[in-house]
Amino acid sequence: MENGLDPAPPLLEVRGISKSFGAVRALQEVDFTLRAGEIHALLGENGAGKSTLIKVVTGVFPRDAGIVRLGGEEVAPRSAKAALGAGIATVYQEVNLLPNLSVAQNLFLDRQPMRFGIVREGEMRRRAKTLLADFGLEIDVAAPLGNYSVAIQHVTAIARAVDLSARVLILDEPTASLDRHEVEILFGIMRQLAKRGIGIVFVSHFLDQVYEISDRITVLRNGRLVGERETASLSRLELIRMMLGRELAETTSARASQGEHRAREVCASFENYGKAGYVAPFNLELRHGEVVALAGLLGSGRTETARLVFGAERADRGQARVEGAPVRLQSPRDGVRHGFGYCPEERKTDGIVAELSVRENIVLALQAKRGLHRPLSRREQDEIAKRYVKMLDIRPPDPERPVGLLSGGNQQKVLLARWLATSPRLLVLDEPTRGIDVGAHAEIIRLIRELCDDGLALLVISSELDEIVTYSDRVVVLRDRAHVEELTGEAIDVGNILAAIAADSVTVALEAHT
Amino acid sequence: MTALLPRRGLAQILALIVILAVDRVVSPQFFDLRLQDGRLFGSLIDVLNRGTPVALLSLGMVLVIATRGIDLSVGAIMAISGAIAASLADSHGLPVVLAAALGAGLVCGLWNGFLVAVLGMQPIVATLILMVAGRGIAQLITEGRIVTFSSPGLVWLGNGAILGIPMPVAIALGMLILTGAVVRGSALGLLIEATGGNARASELAGVGTRAMILAVYVWCGVCAALAGVIAAADIMGADANNAGLWLELDAILAVVIGGTSLFGGRFSLILAVLGALIIQTMNTGILLSGYPPEFNLLVKAVVVLAVLLLQSPKLSGFAGIAARLRRTKA
Numbered sequence: 001m002e003n004g005l006d007p008a009p010p011l012l013e014v015r016g017i018s019k020s021f022g023a024v025r026a027l028q029e030v031d032f033t034l035r036a037g038e039i040h041a042l043l044g045e046n047g048a049g050k051s052t053l054i055k056v057v058t059g060v061f062p063r064d065a066g067i068v069r070l071g072g073e074e075v076a077p078r079s080a081k082a083a084l085g086a087g088i089a090t091v092y093q094e095v096n097l098l099p100n101l102s103v104a105q106n107l108f109l110d111r112q113p114m115r116f117g118i119v120r121e122g123e124m125r126r127r128a129k130t131l132l133a134d135f136g137l138e139i140d141v142a143a144p145l146g147n148y149s150v151a152i153q154h155v156t157a158i159a160r161a162v163d164l165s166a167r168v169l170i171l172d173e174p175t176a177s178l179d180r181h182e183v184e185i186l187f188g189i190m191r192q193l194a195k196r197g198i199g200i201v202f203v204s205h206f207l208d209q210v211y212e213i214s215d216r217i218t219v220l221r222n223g224r225l226v227g228e229r230e231t232a233s234l235s236r237l238e239l240i241r242m243m244l245g246r247e248l249a250e251t252t253s254a255r256a257s258q259g260e261h262r263a264r265e266v267c268a269s270f271e272n273y274g275k276a277g278y279v280a281p282f283n284l285e286l287r288h289g290e291v292v293a294l295a296g297l298l299g300s301g302r303t304e305t306a307r308l309v310f311g312a313e314r315a316d317r318g319q320a321r322v323e324g325a326p327v328r329l330q331s332p333r334d335g336v337r338h339g340f341g342y343c344p345e346e347r348k349t350d351g352i353v354a355e356l357s358v359r360e361n362i363v364l365a366l367q368a369k370r371g372l373h374r375p376l377s378r379r380e381q382d383e384i385a386k387r388y389v390k391m392l393d394i395r396p397p398d399p400e401r402p403v404g405l406l407s408g409g410n411q412q413k414v415l416l417a418r419w420l421a422t423s424p425r426l427l428v429l430d431e432p433t434r435g436i437d438v439g440a441h442a443e444i445i446r447l448i449r450e451l452c453d454d455g456l457a458l459l460v461i462s463s464e465l466d467e468i469v470t471y472s473d474r475v476v477v478l479r480d481r482a483h484v485e486e487l488t489g490e491a492i493d494v495g496n497i498l499a500a501i502a503a504d505s506v507t508v509a510l511e512a513h514t
Numbered sequence: 515m516t517a518l519l520p521r522r523g524l525a526q527i528l529a530l531i532v533i534l535a536v537d538r539v540v541s542p543q544f545f546d547l548r549l550q551d552g553r554l555f556g557s558l559i560d561v562l563n564r565g566t567p568v569a570l571l572s573l574g575m576v577l578v579i580a581t582r583g584i585d586l587s588v589g590a591i592m593a594i595s596g597a598i599a600a601s602l603a604d605s606h607g608l609p610v611v612l613a614a615a616l617g618a619g620l621v622c623g624l625w626n627g628f629l630v631a632v633l634g635m636q637p638i639v640a641t642l643i644l645m646v647a648g649r650g651i652a653q654l655i656t657e658g659r660i661v662t663f664s665s666p667g668l669v670w671l672g673n674g675a676i677l678g679i680p681m682p683v684a685i686a687l688g689m690l691i692l693t694g695a696v697v698r699g700s701a702l703g704l705l706i707e708a709t710g711g712n713a714r715a716s717e718l719a720g721v722g723t724r725a726m727i728l729a730v731y732v733w734c735g736v737c738a739a740l741a742g743v744i745a746a747a748d749i750m751g752a753d754a755n756n757a758g759l760w761l762e763l764d765a766i767l768a769v770v771i772g773g774t775s776l777f778g779g780r781f782s783l784i785l786a787v788l789g790a791l792i793i794q795t796m797n798t799g800i801l802l803s804g805y806p807p808e809f810n811l812l813v814k815a816v817v818v819l820a821v822l823l824l825q826s827p828k829l830s831g832f833a834g835i836a837a838r839l840r841r842t843k844a
Contacts (some may be wrong), residue, residue, distance in 0.1 A: 336720030350718055353711035355779045364708055368720035375701040390635045418719065421579060 009072035011036040011199040012057075012088070012168050017066035019056050026052040027223045029066070032306040034168060039190055041214035041231070043243055045439050049223040050203050051489040054170055058090050068513045072166070089161030093173035095153045099146025104128035106145050107160050131159050135189050138187040151182030155189060162193060169193065170201040175209055176434070179297055179463075187213050205436070207236065208466075215285045217244055221288075264289045266324070267425050267457035268340075270309065273318030279304040280482035281318055286426055286457040291448060294461045295497050296478035302461045304481065305344060306428045309459060311335030322425075336369050341419030345430040345461070349409065354404030358394065359385035361403045361414050366421045377502040388417035393443065409440025416447065426457040433467065445471060465494045477501055522773060525824035526788045528841035531772075532793060533817065537799035544802070557798060559683075565794030567592070567680035567758070569787045570741040571765035572772070573693050574734030576786035579769050581710045581727050582778030583630060583637035585734045588765055590648025591622045592758030592819035597655040599743045600752030602665050608667035612743065619739020620732055622648065627731030631724040645762065652754035672747025672817030682744045687786075689737065694783050706730065710778025764793055767814075771821050792817070 016471065019027040020169070024384070027049045034040050054085070055061045057068055059077030068075055070086060077083035097106045104125045105112075112119045113127070128141040135155055145153055154174055161169055169287040171190075175183050190200055190213060204210055210217065217234060219226040226242045263288040274281030279301045281294070286292055286309075295304040307313040309320075311329035320329050320337045328425050329335055335342065342348035352361055363381045370376070385399035392413040403414055406480035412432060418429055433441045448471050452458055462468050468475060475492050477485040477500035485500040537557070538544045543636045547556040571588045595615040602611045622644060629640035663669075695705040708716040709726045717723045727789045738758075746752045770776065771792055772785035796817055800810045 290822070310718075332718050333720050333722060342718060344718060349712070350714050353708045353715055353779075356707060360704055360708070364704070364721065365719040368716075368722070370701070372700045372702055372705070375699070387582075422588060423760045 002119070009069065009392075010034060011071060013072075014053075014057060015067050015069075017056055017068070018064045018258070019052055019061060020064055022477045025223055027056065030219055030220065030223070030225045031228075032057075032225070033228065035199060035417055036167075036197045036199050037194050038215040039194050039200045039202055039213055041210045041217045042220070043204075043210065043217055043463065044220035044226075045243060048220040048243075050220055051172070052223070053220065054090060054172060054201070054203070056388065058088055058170070072506065077368065078255065081242065084161075084164055084166070086169040087165060088166060088170065089166035089168070090153065090170040090172065091157045093172060093176050095150070097145055097153060097157055100144055100154075102142050103132070103139065103145050103148070103156055104141040106156055107141075107163065109129060110158075128291065131163055132156070133490045135159055135192075136185070149182065150177045151390055152187060153183060154178070158189065158193075162198065166198065168199050168201070170203075172203045173205070174202075175204060175206060181297070194240040204415070205441075211236070215439045216219050222423070259269060268309070268338075269321045271312070271321075273308060273320060275304075275308060275313060275316045278313065278481070279308060284483070286310070286459055286477065288455045288457050289452055290473045291452050291458045291460060291471050293472040293475045294459065294478060294503055295468055295475050299502075300478040300485075301439065301481035305343065305462055305476075305478065306430050306459065309426075310340050310428050311337075312342065333368070336422065339423070339425040340428065341365065341422060341424040342428045343412070343415045343430060343432060343499055345434065347411050347415065352411050355402055357400045358403050358406070358414055359399040362399075362421055365418045369422055380459055384421050386419075388421065391408075392417055392447070399424040407436075407440075409436035412436055412440070412444065420451075424456065426459065428459045430461045431463065432460065433462065433464065447480045465497050468492075468497065469494055523663060523785050523788065525821055526772060526785055526792065529817065529821045529824070530788065530792050530795065533795045533799065534691045537573070537795060537802065540803040549678060552678060553680060554678045557802065561791065561794050561798045562683045563680045564798065565791050566686045567741040567745050568761060568764045568768055568793060569686045569790040570689060570737050570744070570770040571761060572786040572790045573689055573783060575762075575765040576698070576769045576772065576774050576781050576783060577693075577706060577730040577827035578637070578734045579710075579766070579774055579776060580706050580781035581730050581776055582713070582776075582777070583727065583730070584641065584766065585626060585731065585738075586638065586641040586762050587622065587626060587644035587648055588734060588738035588741075588757035590645050590652065591619050591735055591738035592761065593652035593752075593754050594622065594655065595619050595739035595742035596746035596752040596757045597613060597652040597661065597754050599668060600661040600746050601655055603663035603665040603668045608665070608671075611665075611668060615735055615743045616739045619735040619737075619742070621735070622739070623735020625727070626786060627728035628734065629789035630731060631727035649754065652757070656752055656754045658754075660751050660753045664750065668743075668747050669750055670747075671746055672750070682748070685740070685744065689740065690783060690787055693733070693737075699781065702726075702729070703750060705708070707715050707779055707781065711780075724764075764790070767818060768793055771818060794820070 006189055009176070010033045014030065014032040016031065018025070019025055020027055030049065030053060032053065042050050042053070044154065052061065056063045059079050059082050070088065072293070073170055077086055077088070081475050098109070101109070107128045108124050108208045113123045114120065125141050126410045132139065134142065137152065137155055139148065139152065145156060157171065174186060178186060190202070194200055202210070204215055214231045217230060217239065219239070221243065241317050242311045266285050267288045268286045270282065272281045279355050282305065294305055296302050304313070308315050310332065311334045312332050314330055320327050327334070327338055328395070332342070347356070353364070360382055362378055362385050366384070382399065388394070389397050389399055394410050394413045394417070403411060406414065433444050436444070445467060448458060448460065452471070460468070460472070469492055472492055473488070475487040475497055477487065477497060479501060487500070541557060544557045546557065547554055573586060575588065595618050599611050599615040604612055626641050626644060629635045629643070630637050671681050671685070676684050697706070705721050706717070706726055708719070708721055710721045714725050723789050742758060745757055768789035769786045771789035772782055774781040774786060793814065796814055797810055800807065800813060
């Protein structure tokens with residue numbers, strides 16, 4: 001980092017940007033400075049104004065006030081394309097490329113090498129190969145982009161942006177759907193680009209990653225600038241305080257009541273339960289008032305275990321029991337009938353019905369459980385919706401709003417409410433805190449603890465080991481679609497979990513967590 | 515029951531009023547009503563009466579479309595049920611005739627539902643099968659002839675009146691009320707909308723999505739069969755070649771005009787029936803105006819475009835979009 005009295009202007013300078021949507025002031029006189037060659041994290045809760053800031057800078061939204069300077073010169077792009085032309089490229093969480101076209105075609109879309117009006121496929125592929133080689137990717141560029149993992153799609157999008165002579169690269173939640181190994185690849189590329197002098201804006205909810213990769217941090221809250229700090233000199237607690245604007249109790253305090261529930265009754269048990277080619281047979285006991293966490297890398301069989309337990313997938317061997325009695329779990333309906341609930345990882349595709357209201361989404365599982373002939377009256381629905389909107393602090397507190405218009409954290413709460421309304425005995429939560437802001441994150445962890453104290457059995461999947469350690473009574477570690485280890489009591493700590501995940505696996509480079 | 519009432523039906527109501535006004539201009543007697551032999555007559559009654567088959571079809575179609583499906587076979591089902599009714603009318607009592615005709619519609623609906631819900635076929639392909647085969651089945655039943663009948667019971671269904679209201683209109687109204695009561699009075703409406711909005715999520719929430727899909731195709735088949743019986747009763751005969759021909763398209767149009775998205779989810783029964791009436795009001799108006807009926811198709815296209823534009827969020831006010839953006843970004 002070149003600090004001190006640098007006479008050269010910063011790469012990207014945003015001064016006094018304001019933006020209102022009607023009466024709502026989404027941004028108020030926000031400043032932001034990006035230096036050449038730095039990785040700058042832009043942080044804030046959902047609704048803090050990160051997306052709006054990015055969209056104003058890249059010309060997607062017109063701004064009400066303020067100036068943007070790129071390399072000292074004022075720019076005012078009118079569209080994302082114009083911003084790209086000026087040298088500001090954005091790669092969003094959902095990659096905006098065409099999965100049915102080849103990697104090479106995606107890289108050179110709109111600017112294919114041509115001769116006599118015909119695309120020179122060979123030339124294009126060669127150039128695509130060279131371009132990706134710079135990023136350490138050796139893949140078949142003629143294959144459709146959709147055949148590759150999300151990580152490779154991201155790298156392709158970044159390569160395209162950089163090749164379009166980007167000087168500023170904005171990455172909006174690039175790691176949300178990547179596993180640990182893929183994140184490492186992406187970070188390697190980000191560091192390499194920064195060395196070349198490109199300024200990178202990194203938006204993420206993962207604080208670990210922010211600390212790992214960023215040089216500086218800018219925090220927004222409620223559309224205002226809270227501050228800009230050097231990452232190295234900013235403590236985690238201080239950062240969270242900046243983001244939330246309120247004191248947060250030490251987030252990683254161990255669960256106070258751990259160990260008290262040893263003698264709890266078994267709620268559901270699975271013996272030698274499994275499905276060929278899906279998950280190796282496992283034994284699992286879930287007790288009332290106990291949180292069991294599933295830990296492992298992406299693809300290790302965590303979600304698969306959860307789906308078997310709930311009945312979303314049929315087991316082909318083994319015996320499931322609920323409160324001691326043998327049961328058959330053939331479909332989600334069976335799971336629901338036996339008092340199970342399941343909040344899937346993919347909220348948008350598997351969880352919410354976006355078009356329907358918060359109220360309708362909340363009562364859906366309860367209504368399905370009651371059957372067609374016992375409809376919940378409108379008044380009962382209103383009461384249930386009102387109760388859970390209040391209890392879980394769903395915002396905005398309007399039960400009639402289509403749930404698709406809510407933020408990710410609030411959608412997650414609606415899904416929790418859907419299951420809580422059915423008075424379940426077992427709740428399966430797949431990545432309940434993924435992609436949601438820090439405030440809602442802490443609330444959901446608090447909820448998990450409360451539900452457990454109320455006697456519910458919980459099976460939780462999470463990639464955030466720090467989080468698992470806080471609330472779990474037992475941790476089942478999975479590797480390569482098999483349950484490999486179970487940790488209880490004192491043995492539950494991040495180091496032990498990592499060791500169990502990493503055992504025998506050579507490819508995964510894991511660093512010691514703090 | 516609130517969803518039965520058109521909260522968002524402004525575009526449709528406006529369109530109907532405009533078309534009625536145009537009809538009044540081309541035919542000054544358009545709103546005249548007179549009572550004769552215990553039955554109301556007049557152009558308005560004619561619109562309702564003629565609109566009955568499509569209105570009945572749209573009642574089933576709107577539910578199918580709400581689950582993100584489509585049923586192309588309703589016209590063919592009309593032909594089958596009409597053929598059965600006509601063939602049995604003079605030899606059997608009305609209850610038997612109705613049971614056989616409606617039963618055929620139910621079986622047809624089960625077949626469609628089986629292909630879509632159980633075998634997982636795409637609805638447009640699955641129902642295309644019966645659309646093609648159904649007309650053949652109807653021709654087999656009538657042995658290629660136009661079967662006529664004179665059974666007073668069946669004729670009364672097409673031409674009689676109850677409290678001055680023509681029977682077909684009374685039947686359609688009854689079906690609207692019955693469907694509304696079943697769908698909104700039970701949890702069916704919510705579960706259908708959830709299934710159409712996001713089938714995967716609904717299934718994971720414990721909704722029996724297959725049963726929902728099967729049920730809507732069955733209901734669609736029954737509605738189509740009833741429409742077929744009424745169409746046959748109206749002309750006192752069954753013409754397997756022409757009964758219900760292309761009416762599946764009018765039914766789909768009626769549903770779309772009624773604001774239900776082809777992508778499934780939210781639906782409105784009343785607006786779908788209103789859509790059917792809009793179509794029929796246009797048809798009648800053009801007939802009354804003395805223009806050649808060929809104009810009918812063109813005018814229909816223009817009106818449909820107008821209604822869809824009125825509904826589109828981009829036209830119905832950038833204000834609406836801005837408000838939504840404001841809310842999501844807040």
